[in-house]
Amino acid sequence: MYLASSRETGRRPDGTAARSGGTPAARSRVAGPVFALGAVSLVTDISSEMVTAVLPLYFVVGLGLNPLQFGFLDGLHNGVTALVRLAGGHAADRRQCHKLVAGGGYALSALSRLGLLLAGSSTGGIGAALTADRVGKGVRTAPRDALISLSSPPEALGRSFGVHRAMDTTGALLGPLAAFALLWATAEAYDAVFVVSFCVGLLGVLLFWALVPGRGSPELGRTAAGPGPPPLRAVLCLLGNRRFARLLCAASVLGAVTVGDAFVYLLLQRRLGFATSWFPLLPLGTAAVFLLLAVPLGRLADRTGRRIPYLYGHGALLAVYLLLLGPVGGWPLLCGALLLHGAFYAATDGVLMALAAPALPVGQQAGGMALLQTGQALGRLLAAVGFGAAWTLWGAHTALVLASAHLAAVLVPAALLLRPHARTGGRAPVPDEPEERPC
Amino acid sequence: MLSLRVRIAALGAATAVLATVAVVYTVRAADSRARTATASSAFGLHGAQPRLLFRSTRDGTGEGRVAWMPGRGGARRTTGGPACDRFHAAGGTALCLQRRPGLPLRSYAVVLDERLRETRRIPLDGIPSRARVSASGRMLSWTLFAAGDSYNQSSFSTRTGILDARTGHLVKNIESIPLTLGGRRYHSPDVNYWGVTFAADDNRFYATVSTKGATHLVEGDRAKWAARALRENAECPSLSPDGHRLAFKKKVRDGGRAPWRLYVLDLRSMRERPLAERRGVDDQALWLDARQVAYALPGEDGRTSDIWSVRADGSGAPRLRVRDGSSPALVRPGRSRPAVTVDADQRGERTVR
Numbered sequence: 001m002y003l004a005s006s007r008e009t010g011r012r013p014d015g016t017a018a019r020s021g022g023t024p025a026a027r028s029r030v031a032g033p034v035f036a037l038g039a040v041s042l043v044t045d046i047s048s049e050m051v052t053a054v055l056p057l058y059f060v061v062g063l064g065l066n067p068l069q070f071g072f073l074d075g076l077h078n079g080v081t082a083l084v085r086l087a088g089g090h091a092a093d094r095r096q097c098h099k100l101v102a103g104g105g106y107a108l109s110a111l112s113r114l115g116l117l118l119a120g121s122s123t124g125g126i127g128a129a130l131t132a133d134r135v136g137k138g139v140r141t142a143p144r145d146a147l148i149s150l151s152s153p154p155e156a157l158g159r160s161f162g163v164h165r166a167m168d169t170t171g172a173l174l175g176p177l178a179a180f181a182l183l184w185a186t187a188e189a190y191d192a193v194f195v196v197s198f199c200v201g202l203l204g205v206l207l208f209w210a211l212v213p214g215r216g217s218p219e220l221g222r223t224a225a226g227p228g229p230p231p232l233r234a235v236l237c238l239l240g241n242r243r244f245a246r247l248l249c250a251a252s253v254l255g256a257v258t259v260g261d262a263f264v265y266l267l268l269q270r271r272l273g274f275a276t277s278w279f280p281l282l283p284l285g286t287a288a289v290f291l292l293l294a295v296p297l298g299r300l301a302d303r304t305g306r307r308i309p310y311l312y313g314h315g316a317l318l319a320v321y322l323l324l325l326g327p328v329g330g331w332p333l334l335c336g337a338l339l340l341h342g343a344f345y346a347a348t349d350g351v352l353m354a355l356a357a358p359a360l361p362v363g364q365q366a367g368g369m370a371l372l373q374t375g376q377a378l379g380r381l382l383a384a385v386g387f388g389a390a391w392t393l394w395g396a397h398t399a400l401v402l403a404s405a406h407l408a409a410v411l412v413p414a415a416l417l418l419r420p421h422a423r424t425g426g427r428a429p430v431p432d433e434p435e436e437r438p439c
Numbered sequence: 440m441l442s443l444r445v446r447i448a449a450l451g452a453a454t455a456v457l458a459t460v461a462v463v464y465t466v467r468a469a470d471s472r473a474r475t476a477t478a479s480s481a482f483g484l485h486g487a488q489p490r491l492l493f494r495s496t497r498d499g500t501g502e503g504r505v506a507w508m509p510g511r512g513g514a515r516r517t518t519g520g521p522a523c524d525r526f527h528a529a530g531g532t533a534l535c536l537q538r539r540p541g542l543p544l545r546s547y548a549v550v551l552d553e554r555l556r557e558t559r560r561i562p563l564d565g566i567p568s569r570a571r572v573s574a575s576g577r578m579l580s581w582t583l584f585a586a587g588d589s590y591n592q593s594s595f596s597t598r599t600g601i602l603d604a605r606t607g608h609l610v611k612n613i614e615s616i617p618l619t620l621g622g623r624r625y626h627s628p629d630v631n632y633w634g635v636t637f638a639a640d641d642n643r644f645y646a647t648v649s650t651k652g653a654t655h656l657v658e659g660d661r662a663k664w665a666a667r668a669l670r671e672n673a674e675c676p677s678l679s680p681d682g683h684r685l686a687f688k689k690k691v692r693d694g695g696r697a698p699w700r701l702y703v704l705d706l707r708s709m710r711e712r713p714l715a716e717r718r719g720v721d722d723q724a725l726w727l728d729a730r731q732v733a734y735a736l737p738g739e740d741g742r743t744s745d746i747w748s749v750r751a752d753g754s755g756a757p758r759l760r761v762r763d764g765s766s767p768a769l770v771r772p773g774r775s776r777p778a779v780t781v782d783a784d785q786r787g788e789r790t791v792r
Contacts, residue, residue, distance in 0.1 A: 057544070057566075060566050060584055061538065061566060064737070064743070064744070121737070182465060183540070184540065185465065185469055186465055186468045186469040187469065187540075188540060189465075189468035189469065189471075191464075191468060192464055192465045192468040192469075195460070195461065195464045195465075196461045196464070196465060199457040199458070199460055199461040200457075200461075202453075202457055203453070203454060203457050206449075206450055206453050206454075207450065209446075210446040210447065210449065210450045211446075211450075278543055279543070280543060281543075392627075392628075392629070395628075
């Protein structure tokens, strides 16, 4: 399927794809590897969300741990993930072995389920298993996104990432359902959840091995000629790329005004006053909207230029904050907030990668995406800490007013940072030019 | 690279193997956990002799149900009580916290009379953590762990309720009680209470409050509906029968599975003393009499939980009381509380302070 569209787009001798001008035929197709990666992510997310959903219950009910004690199991992961992500991205670029690095990440996460099973009630063992899972996730994310971008025609990047994110989110929705069905069927045998999760995770690894193209495959349309630069030079080189640096700056700053999902759900719960036991259902609402809108908004991004949905997506987030501050309550508030929150994810998550791909040299796709994801994650970490502090000091309302003001203030400079390259004259809807400057 | 056809065939075979493993494991797990629930109609709180009631964690029939053994010792357990995750009984009233399976996390607080017949059932959010009945059987209190209360999604908070079994007055969450901390009225949205213990007047009570990362021991007055912090780092208090001492768990290090040690605080001098139990205890202690406390610990050799006792003055050594048990409650014959000493091990001081 993809081979047809790659012929349409044409190939230059140096291996980079030439822009075809976005014929309708090319736009309507999604490459086979993208579906394969989507299927792998779907299966892997079922496996990992199964465990995530039951973990608190397993600690408290299954192991009898005091839940006020296990905050420490969670704390150490953020820092580890950021470093590992960068390392994974650069390793993949350096040897052009995206498949190997991403596959290793998938395998490590799958094996961590067995670790959880063997750890029993040892908190050290559980901590090690959870860390292995996060390391696996951190390592694989950037090379996987690079594989998506490398196997997609440049003018269909938004759609490809949309398809991938929709399949990924489907897995995230199915995982908890599968886990609770298993717990119900086995009268709460947590070990059965871990074993099934391991089997599903292993299936994901096998799917990845069998269906995703590796180095040198013709399906990976754009591949670099030689090995990439060493890590430090690669980072400096990426930061020296003005187009990418502006994107990184915009994503990080916008990340720093994005209060965490948990805050949004908690504020909703407070406004609506429903029993906190229904709290876990709120993320499902957001995920369902994300899943439905990911493909249409990805296609829209391909047509209008990707910065437009990315900025409007953050506008949707601002609308969520304003809804939470406003007078509307009850069902309209709940539905409106979840709809806008899901739209925010659909318009920004995959779209950011689609924005990044053309800005990155072909040999530095994974490293660049890792850097971008890390910048955004660090921004969000900062936002969570700041918002939590503001909440404690001045209360939820004031904290939310501040967050809204900051987001609104940042949107304009972000739009300026993301404005199209001078050579396109700022006139959308010309698709983004692939970056070809070698490093 | 192998041809696509070979890869797909291998994938199909692997899928079949993995599906078989998953299904077989799940079915076997489901079979081994099927319980037979037989309730004995003759099972009650009181007998001719003091009884040590507890939640039996022994595999097989009666797992997760309340059982009893003679208070004076002996290995024979009588099973067949109600199924509870946490249990306590005193003064002719029993409190049984039952978790409802599945999501969302919800539980029942079930109030039982002396024949263990249900008199009231209160639906609650969360997972059972502590249950306590006052000596008279009038005041019932419980703590549950509830998720999703805080903006830190992975963290749990506690919800503590109090029920006056005589009037039926119920406070589902005592967080709204005016709190004095450091001599000043204290306001913070992050206060969490747990581990209530009532005095003999059924009005004064002690509990733990946590806020801004620290825990404080508080003394509460139910009639005035006010609480004040007494000191830091004293969790899950349990008031002695004489009303002057509190057994509690004190956090002695960070991290680990149970970073607490058992201590006893003299409320008149506010002096604390560590008990001879050197392992980490995560339980609300139970006074068996004026001189010793019982508590649950994770069992050795893979057992879920055992009940131990140790002298309350810091001397002696811990003694294993019940294998495969948790949630101990000592019930004496009749409604009154005669000064029966129940321990066979009566060497040493006999004076009751």
